[in-house]
Every structure is written in C-alpha cells, then in structure tokens.
Amino acid sequence: MVVSALGGRTQATVQQLVEMRRQLDDLQRQLATGRKASNYADLGAASGLTIALRSQLATLSGFDQTMQTVGIRLELAQTALTRIGEIGSATKASLLQDFTIGSDGQAQAQRNARSRLDELLDLLNTQVDGRYLFSGRTVDGPAVASGAEIIEGDGARAGLRQVIDERRQADLGADGLGRLVLDAVGNTVSLAEDAAASPFGFKLAAASTDIAGATVAGPAGTPPSLSIDFGAATPQPGQTVTLTLSLPDGTTETLRLTATASTSPAAGEFAIGASAGATAANFRAALDTSLHALAGTRLVAASAMAAGAEFFALDATQVPQRVAGPPFATATALTAATPSDTMFWYTGEIAPDAPRGAASARIDAGIAVNYGMRANEEALRTLVQNVAVLAATSFAPTDPQARDAYAALADRLRPALDGAPSVQTVQEIASDIAAAQSAIKSAEERHRQSQGVLAGLLDETQGISNEEVVAQILSVQTRLQASLQATAILYQLNLVDYL
Amino acid sequence: MSLTQALTISASGLRAAQAGLALVSSNVANADTPGYARKTLVQTAQYTFAFGSSVDIAGVNREIDQYVRRQLRVEVGGAAYASLRAEMYDRLQLVYGAPGSDAALETAFADFTTALQSLSASPESATARSAALNAAGVLAQQLNGMSADIQALRGDAETGLAEATAQANEALQGIARINQQLAGMAANNPAAAGLLDQRDLYIDQLAELMDIRVVADGNQVTVFTNSGVQLVGLQAARLEFQPQETMTAAAHWSADPDERSVGTLMLVSPNGDSMDLFAGSSIRSGRIAAYVEMRDRVLPGAQAQLDAFAAAMAQALSDVTQAGAPVSVGTQSGFDLDLSGLLAGNNLRVTYTDVGSGTQKTVTFVRVDDPAALPLSPGGDPNNILVGVDFTGGPAAVATQIGAALGANFTVSNPSGAILRILDDGGVAVRMDAATTTKTVTGLAAGTAQLPLFVDGSSLFTGAITGAGAQITGFAGRIGVNPALLADPSRLVLLSSGTAAGDATRPDFLYDRLAQASLSVAVPAAGAPASSFQGTLPNFLRHFLVQQGQDAAAAASLRDGQQVVVDALRQRANETSQVNIDQEMTTLLALQSAYAANARVLSAVKEMLELLESL
Numbered sequence A: 001m002v003v004s005a006l007g008g009r010t011q012a013t014v015q016q017l018v019e020m021r022r023q024l025d026d027l028q029r030q031l032a033t034g035r036k037a038s039n040y041a042d043l044g045a046a047s048g049l050t051i052a053l054r055s056q057l058a059t060l061s062g063f064d065q066t067m068q069t070v071g072i073r074l075e076l077a078q079t080a081l082t083r084i085g086e087i088g089s090a091t092k093a094s095l096l097q098d099f100t101i102g103s104d105g106q107a108q109a110q111r112n113a114r115s116r117l118d119e120l121l122d123l124l125n126t127q128v129d130g131r132y133l134f135s136g137r138t139v140d141g142p143a144v145a146s147g148a149e150i151i152e153g154d155g156a157r158a159g160l161r162q163v164i165d166e167r168r169q170a171d172l173g174a175d176g177l178g179r180l181v182l183d184a185v186g187n188t189v190s191l192a193e194d195a196a197a198s199p200f201g202f203k204l205a206a207a208s209t210d211i212a213g214a215t216v217a218g219p220a221g222t223p224p225s226l227s228i229d230f231g232a233a234t235p236q237p238g239q240t241v242t243l244t245l246s247l248p249d250g251t252t253e254t255l256r257l258t259a260t261a262s263t264s265p266a267a268g269e270f271a272i273g274a275s276a277g278a279t280a281a282n283f284r285a286a287l288d289t290s291l292h293a294l295a296g297t298r299l300v301a302a303s304a305m306a307a308g309a310e311f312f313a314l315d316a317t318q319v320p321q322r323v324a325g326p327p328f329a330t331a332t333a334l335t336a337a338t339p340s341d342t343m344f345w346y347t348g349e350i351a352p353d354a355p356r357g358a359a360s361a362r363i364d365a366g367i368a369v370n371y372g373m374r375a376n377e378e379a380l381r382t383l384v385q386n387v388a389v390l391a392a393t394s395f396a397p398t399d400p401q402a403r404d405a406y407a408a409l410a411d412r413l414r415p416a417l418d419g420a421p422s423v424q425t426v427q428e429i430a431s432d433i434a435a436a437q438s439a440i441k442s443a444e445e446r447h448r449q450s451q452g453v454l455a456g457l458l459d460e461t462q463g464i465s466n467e468e469v470v471a472q473i474l475s476v477q478t479r480l481q482a483s484l485q486a487t488a489i490l491y492q493l494n495l496v497d498y499l
Numbered sequence B: 001m002s003l004t005q006a007l008t009i010s011a012s013g014l015r016a017a018q019a020g021l022a023l024v025s026s027n028v029a030n031a032d033t034p035g036y037a038r039k040t041l042v043q044t045a046q047y048t049f050a051f052g053s054s055v056d057i058a059g060v061n062r063e064i065d066q067y068v069r070r071q072l073r074v075e076v077g078g079a080a081y082a083s084l085r086a087e088m089y090d091r092l093q094l095v096y097g098a099p100g101s102d103a104a105l106e107t108a109f110a111d112f113t114t115a116l117q118s119l120s121a122s123p124e125s126a127t128a129r130s131a132a133l134n135a136a137g138v139l140a141q142q143l144n145g146m147s148a149d150i151q152a153l154r155g156d157a158e159t160g161l162a163e164a165t166a167q168a169n170e171a172l173q174g175i176a177r178i179n180q181q182l183a184g185m186a187a188n189n190p191a192a193a194g195l196l197d198q199r200d201l202y203i204d205q206l207a208e209l210m211d212i213r214v215v216a217d218g219n220q221v222t223v224f225t226n227s228g229v230q231l232v233g234l235q236a237a238r239l240e241f242q243p244q245e246t247m248t249a250a251a252h253w254s255a256d257p258d259e260r261s262v263g264t265l266m267l268v269s270p271n272g273d274s275m276d277l278f279a280g281s282s283i284r285s286g287r288i289a290a291y292v293e294m295r296d297r298v299l300p301g302a303q304a305q306l307d308a309f310a311a312a313m314a315q316a317l318s319d320v321t322q323a324g325a326p327v328s329v330g331t332q333s334g335f336d337l338d339l340s341g342l343l344a345g346n347n348l349r350v351t352y353t354d355v356g357s358g359t360q361k362t363v364t365f366v367r368v369d370d371p372a373a374l375p376l377s378p379g380g381d382p383n384n385i386l387v388g389v390d391f392t393g394g395p396a397a398v399a400t401q402i403g404a405a406l407g408a409n410f411t412v413s414n415p416s417g418a419i420l421r422i423l424d425d426g427g428v429a430v431r432m433d434a435a436t437t438t439k440t441v442t443g444l445a446a447g448t449a450q451l452p453l454f455v456d457g458s459s460l461f462t463g464a465i466t467g468a469g470a471q472i473t474g475f476a477g478r479i480g481v482n483p484a485l486l487a488d489p490s491r492l493v494l495l496s497s498g499t500a501a502g503d504a505t506r507p508d509f510l511y512d513r514l515a516q517a518s519l520s521v522a523v524p525a526a527g528a529p530a531s532s533f534q535g536t537l538p539n540f541l542r543h544f545l546v547q548q549g550q551d552a553a554a555a556a557s558l559r560d561g562q563q564v565v566v567d568a569l570r571q572r573a574n575e576t577s578q579v580n581i582d583q584e585m586t587t588l589l590a591l592q593s594a595y596a597a598n599a600r601v602l603s604a605v606k607e608m609l610e611l612l613e614s615l
Helices: A008-033 A040-094 A108-124 A147-152 A160-172 A276-312 A378-392 A402-418 A426-462 A466-492 B003-029 B066-096 B105-121 B126-182 B190-209 B286-318 B394-406 B483-487 B505-516 B537-577 B581-614
Strands: A180-185 A188-193 A203-209 A215-220 A225-229 A240-246 A252-260 A269-271 A321-323 A334-336 A360-364 A367-370 B039-049 B052-062 B212-217 B220-225 B230-232 B238-241 B265-268 B274-276 B319-323 B325-329 B332-338 B347-354 B359-368 B384-390 B411-413 B419-423 B430-440 B454-456 B479-481 B519-525 B528-535
Touching (some): A008 A466, A040 A108, A040 A378, A040 A402, A040 A426, A040 B066, A040 B105, A040 B537, A108 A147, A147 A378, A160 A276, A160 A378, A180 A276, A188 A203, A203 A225, A240 A276, A252 A276, A269 A276, A276 A321, A276 A402, A360 B105, A378 A402, A378 A426, B003 B052, B052 B190, B066 B126, B066 B190, B066 B212, B066 B537, B105 B126, B105 B537, B126 B190, B126 B220, B126 B230, B126 B238, B126 B286, B126 B483, B190 B212, B190 B220, B190 B286, B286 B319, B286 B454, B286 B505, B286 B519, B286 B537, B325 B419, B332 B430, B359 B394, B384 B394, B394 B419, B419 B430, B479 B483, B505 B537, B519 B537, B528 B537
Parallel strands (some): A252 A269
Antiparallel strands (some): A180 A188, A215 A225, A321 A334, A360 A367, B039 B052, B212 B220, B220 B230, B238 B265, B319 B430, B325 B332, B332 B419, B347 B359, B347 B430, B411 B419, B454 B479, B519 B528
C-alpha cells in the first residue's frame, strides 16, 4: 500500500512550520542543558577541540585526585618524621641525666627509652587508608615489628635483649677478661687473644713502655699476642706500660699501668718488686684487675652497641648476625640469623634500589614525585637501633660497675644518636618529602590555572549564552506566531467565502 | 435556420457548461490530492449548421510542465537519498552519545584512565583495583553496546530495503497496469487524464526509491534503471530482496552468493531472467541507494573503527615486542628470533635497508594457522608489506616461507628449536636493521607488566586471521574484561609472585599505554587495504568521533541543500499544476452564467415555439 504524502502546497507550508517548531525545540534543549549540541555532528568543527579539552580536563582531574591522595600521605609522613626527629633529640638529652641504676637493672633514661621505642615503632608503622608509609613497596604490611617483639623476641625467635646477652657472654668470655689470656712466666708477662680471627672481646692493638730495659714484643702472631719482659728492666716510679685495645664497636681503649714504689698500689698502678720476677707478677696482677674493670664496663657497653648494630643490620646486602652458639662464652664466630630463630625488626620491603623510588606519584605529564620510605633507611634504622639498645640493655643492680657500664653505654649512644657525619639524617628524609610536597603544591597551582583556561574554552565551544538563546527563542517564537497567523489568513482568503 | 437548430446548439452549450462544472468540482475536491494535476476542458466549435455552431467537448487537458516534472523526479530521488542518509547518520550519532555525557565512549575511556591514575597512586588499595576493573568493564560494555547499536542500524537498513522493494514492486505493477489500460485509448480521452495522473504518481514513488529513466512514447512510458535495464513497460519486472534475519559485524555483501551474508536486490524480468542490481552499482540514488550505502559502507566503517579501537586497546596492554638477538655469520649479519609463544595473529617484523636505493623497508610476518586464509593482502605501502606465514609446518617450514618471501638476498634458517635466524648478504644488496617479535602475553602473572586485561569472550585477543575472517571483525561487540582478572583483581598490580602490593609498575604501564603511548592502529576497511592511524588511543578516539560527526554534519547539509532544490522545483511544478481555488471559483461563476445564458436561449426558443403553436 502506497502511503500518499500531502499535497504540494500544504506540504511546503507544513514543512516550514515544522522546521520552525524544531528550531524552537532545539533552542529549548540548549537552554535546559546549557549545551549547544546534543551530538558530535552538531558541534561541527569544534567537536575535535571539545573532545581534546574534555580529555585534558579528565587527565588533570586524575592528576588532582592523585595529588590529593598523595598529599595526605606526605602530610602524615612529615608529621611522623618530625616526631621521630624529636624522639631522637629527647633520647639524647635523657642520656645526660640520672645515672642511678634502679632495682630493675636500668637507669631512668632506659625506662623512658622503652616507651620511646614503642612510639618510634608506632610512627614507623604510620598508615594512611590501609597503606603503610615506611614499608617500601610492600605497603600492605607493617614496616616494623612491635617494641615487645623486638626487645623480648617472640617464642623461638630471639629478641634484642637475648642477642645483646649472647654477645656480652661472647665478648667477656667465661673468665670476664674480654677473651684475653693473661699469663706470667718468670720475668715475662704475656697477653694473647684466645682465638684467631674471633670477632669477640678485646683486640690487641698496640703495646709500649717507657721503662728502661723492659722489652715489649708484639702484638703479633695468630692469634695475636704480646709479651713484656721485665728481665733487664729497671722500673722507676711513674714509668708506665701502655696497652691499646680495640673494642667490638670499633672504639679503642688505652690501658696505662704506672709503676709505683708503694706496696699498696692504687687502681692503674703496679708495685715495683724486689726482682724482675716479682715486678712481673705485680704487673700481671694489676693488669688482670684493670682488664676485668675495663671488660665489665666499656667492653659490656661496646658489646651491646655491636650486638645492636648486628641485630638491626637488615637490608638488601646484609642480614642480622648472631653469636654462633651455645656455648657463647667460647664462641669464635658470628652466624647469619634466620627469621625462624631471630626476630627480624624490619618487616617492610627489602630492595637494593633507593627507598624514595618505592612509591612514585605522577602529578603531571612527565612529572612524578617519589616519596617511598623504608624504615630500614640509614637514619631511621640508626635511631631505632640506638633507642632499642638503650632500652634493651640492663645491668645487675648489685654490680658495683653497673653505673660505670651504663655511663660507658651512654657515652657511646650520645654521638651515635647524632649520627656520623655524611650519614643520612631524619631531616634529610623530611626534606625529600618536603620537596615532593612543594612539587605537588606547584603542580596544583599550575593545574588550577590550566583547568580554568580549559574549562573556560570548553564552555565557550560547547556551551551557550543564555541571553543569546533566549533572544533566539523570542525571535523564532515571533516568526512562528506570525507564520501561523499568516497561514490561517491565507487559507481564509478564498473566493468561496465571498460567493 | 430553424428553431430546433438553436435548441440543439444551446443544449450543447448546457452540456459543455455541465462538463466544465464537473471539472471545477473535481479540481476543487482534489486541490490537495498528491499527484493531481489541474484539469481544464478542451472545447471546440462545431460548424454543422448554416448559421451557427454547437459546442463540442474535445477532451480534458492536464496542466503540467513535463520538463519541470522530470527534473523534480530526479531531485526528489536525490532528496529521498539525502534525507534518509542524514536520518540514519543522525541515529548513528546517537550511538556515540551526547558529547561529554555519561553515555559517550570518550567518557568511559576517560573514566578508565582516571581509575588507572588512582590505581597508580594506591596500587595496594582493593578499592582502587576494583574501581579500575569496573571502569574497564564499563568501557567494554560501552563498546559492546555501541557495536550492537550499529548492527541494529544495519538490520534496520536491511528491513528498510525489504520494505522499499515491496513499494517498488507495487509501483512497477501499477505503472504496467495503467500502461495496459492506456494502450489503445485516444490521447485526449477524458478518462485517460485520471490514469495519467495515477501513473505519474507511481513513477514519482518509484523515483523516490531509486534513480530511474523514464521514456515516454505516446501515452505509454517505459521505465529503465539508471544503467539501462528495463524495469517496466507493458509488463513489470519483479524486484526480489531476501533480508538477513540477524545482522552481525561479519555479515557483508558480496557479488558471490556463497560469500554473501546480507540481502541483495534481484531484478527478475518478465521473461524470467534475473540480475543483481547491487552488483553493478545500478542504483545510485533514492532510498534504496541510501540504505545500501549505510548497510554496506558507512555502518561497517563505523564498526571497523570501534573494532580497531578495541583491538588497539587490548593489544597495547597485552602484547610484548622483543628485539631479536644480533648475530653474525662470516660477513653476514642479522638477528635470531625466538618463535616460541608466538600465537596466531602475532607477528615478527623485519626492517632492512635496500642498499641500492637507500630505502628502508619493513616486512611484517603474521602467524596464520589456517592455510585457507593465505595469502593475506599485502597492504597499500610497498615499503611496509604484510605477509601471512603458515605455522602449521613447524619452525623449519616457517623459515622456508620467510626466506621465500624475503628473497635471495637473505639467508633464513632454523638453527635450533624455535629459533629463526635471518641474515643479510653482508651489506652488498641489503642490510638488516632490526628484527622484532610481538607476542601476546597469555597469563596474568608472567612477570611482565603486560597482561591480557581485555579478552575476546572467553579467549585471548591476538588478532588471528582464519579463512572464516579476522578476529578483529566485530571485536568491539565481544570485548570483555579477562574473567581471571575479575576473579583476582590483585593481578592488576602483582605481575609475579614476588611483586609488592605497592609496586606501581603495572598500573603505570597500563596508564602509559592507554593514555600516552603512540600506537599504530590499523583500521580495517571492507574490500580495501586497512588504513593506518599513528598516535595515542585518546587521539584515535577523537579522530574517529570527529570524523563521524563531520560525516553526519555533511549528510545533514546535503539533505538541507537537496531539500531547497526540491522545494523550488515543487513550487515551479505547483504553479502549473496546482489547483487555485480562486481561479476555479471564477470559472465556476463564468460557467454558471454561461449555463444560465444557454438556459435563457432555450426558454426563449421554447416561448417562440409556443407562440408558433398558438398562432
């Protein structure tokens, strides 16, 4: 069935009216949506531009989202780092105070250090929206173990306290002489390390004397040993024998024994005997006392420092070391700790690359800020290590040397908390983060300006001017009304009516 | 002279006035009837009497301007073509959604890249991971939906063709019937005028459907197609169209009935001969031409763009390109390529310099597992050709085929396992510059940043080519997010078992490939070499959205232009043929008074006769 169209004249008239009505509808749509066109065709030549503008705006808003997310992380990281720095200073300051060892075997500074350690570890486990900031790339897991676990260990896994104790045993040796063997035969006093290439105890560095006729040999040999022959010596009061010893933490101690004519020599003195043999025997006894005293104080402190360094050495190139044993007092080597026998303090990502690269955020085309952090970074590790060593070390309250031992430890921890020169500091990490923050800030500013320009341009190309559209509507409306009236009049203008 | 003579003459006057009145009433009644041409009475004086003549009705004249009508017919065909085309382009524009709206493809794509930016900032976040996958899913669904819409439009064009065929047959039969009725009728037979109007209407209807040529001979017309095939004379040919029930992206027209999967227009002449009107492009205007153009060119082109976009996106994320290992044997140098893991549709590409001309040439060898698909079309650029290689015979056979394709200047061998060695001739005639393989990563945790994020239904998308067609055809309609990834969204980040949760390597890679990497996108074209686009995915997206918008705008302006021409011609035709009521009323008045005058003469004669009788 052929559907007939309207007749010629009517069709043309209707078409014109329909077209005007369509224009009116379109203008109304424009007013309602604020958009010039409802499809790409109507946008004409500008369609490509609008797509590009929207795509750019979407990219910018993606960057903005990233910056917002990362901005929060950086702010919290900065807060954590500031507090971490404060803990370092506070701990250092506390080391100058009260040296009294309490009934629990610890000084007040140590008790404070325990709670500071907890806070430090808590800060290193800072998380934002489930993301750990100091874990490198393994952001889904905590960066460090808890303070209790690190100090006390967990079941079969040894904590720092145990590791320090084992190292202390190994450094002191069973006789408490710092793994040295002291002997006197005839006119000669000999002092030797108890094992070759053992990392423990005192190491003989040098020996000398200004006593005429006394001969000092060594230190030499394997294991190193030295001897002082008083056979031809004519010691005068005030003349000295000087021994230099290296301690496990790399410090050296000088032991100077002064000859005296007194029959009751004070500490650090030895009595000149009637014969060379008697002098040698006196010297041996004095040396024995001095070595014990040195071992009980500074060697213990140095041992704790060394144990701390070994316990906290955990990165891509090294794993924690422990004394091979038991027995520990006679151990002669260190062994690598395993996660099953030792508490590993750092639980974040271990990777050889620079920590900052572990988290990277793109904040603009071609600009990325790196803000990854790992708790085992030099500055953070040193801080945790020193605070933990302070907190984990304890002394026998009855030990008369306990106060000195603690003082020796405090002496070592103060410079350690400052950090060695040319070694990373917490401030350096903080300034890296601050650099990222300022990069984000300037990118945000840049984006705000670009967004303003782009959005304005987009609005110009695809948007409408209300005044213009309203004016157009009025004009079309007038035309449509006029046309309708004219059409009506035309159809009425007919001879039929006048016949 | 007799009184009866006067009686007869006035009676003929009355008859003529009555006939005139009948025409006036017919004109007024049909003032708005389509195809109705104003009729006027042709009357002549008949000199049969010595002192007067009676009125003879010679016939009915149709007021038409044949020249304008013919031109109008051509332009109406053009207008029908342009307006239908514009209408379908308009509907195609709806498929792309309002610019910047949630329904637009660009929005879905932008949302996906933004989600990847967020994922890159928080790779460990389960929320960011599932948000990225959701956005990918929305994008895939958007492509699926658009693809379905385009195929639905093609289906509409197919249905439209079937309807147009039915209308054309009705018109052809009508023309044949009237031709038969008119045969033997006198040209000025008043009854003929109505039939001629009716036949013109049929011809006009036919002209809206297809471009035709009309040859008139007396009161008979013969209608031919533009290419000169007779459609109707005294007998009508029959048009046949078998519509395809469901339209898919792979369905296409071919002159070969075995390959054709959409309907074609067959012309069956009265003597039983049949011919395919689409084969010779016999129809270039009218609604049928518009439907065919949309069904076979415009809509498949739009589908091909979506397919290319989907394929480029899937492959950008899943394909790894590896450079071959340099190797030299004596003076010859070249590359060793590992063919293992090269899937059907993956390729190996050889770049060399022709030393004589200094031209750099590239040959891309595509793995083909179905020999029926070979040989592939080499593409339009002689310096960058495509060669299909049958991999079913193993690496040695592959080496032989590649050697044959590269020519005698190259030595291609299979030294061991799946290694392919391609050597030049030592720089005499050719110099090897590079050789690469491009392979699709199959697993989610293969240790590479690449992953098959998008898949083709339940299988990988590798762009395989088989005898049945290319995998890319209609891919936009089937693209989906890898179900394995949906089951384990952590794989958006964890590229191997040891990857840390906060490692942004993979999210960064995905974002880079989607938003910033310059890709070479091949857009397949029906029956022509694929066109190539070099640029980023967003640029390609913009490129084809703009192109479609411009095409639609051009179609609309063609329609508007054509409408202006048709309106003008219609105006002209109307001036001649249109019934003017005022004119008719004037005629009516004239006829009324003529009738009254004739009646007055009659009554005068009657009085005179009565006077005679009473004498």
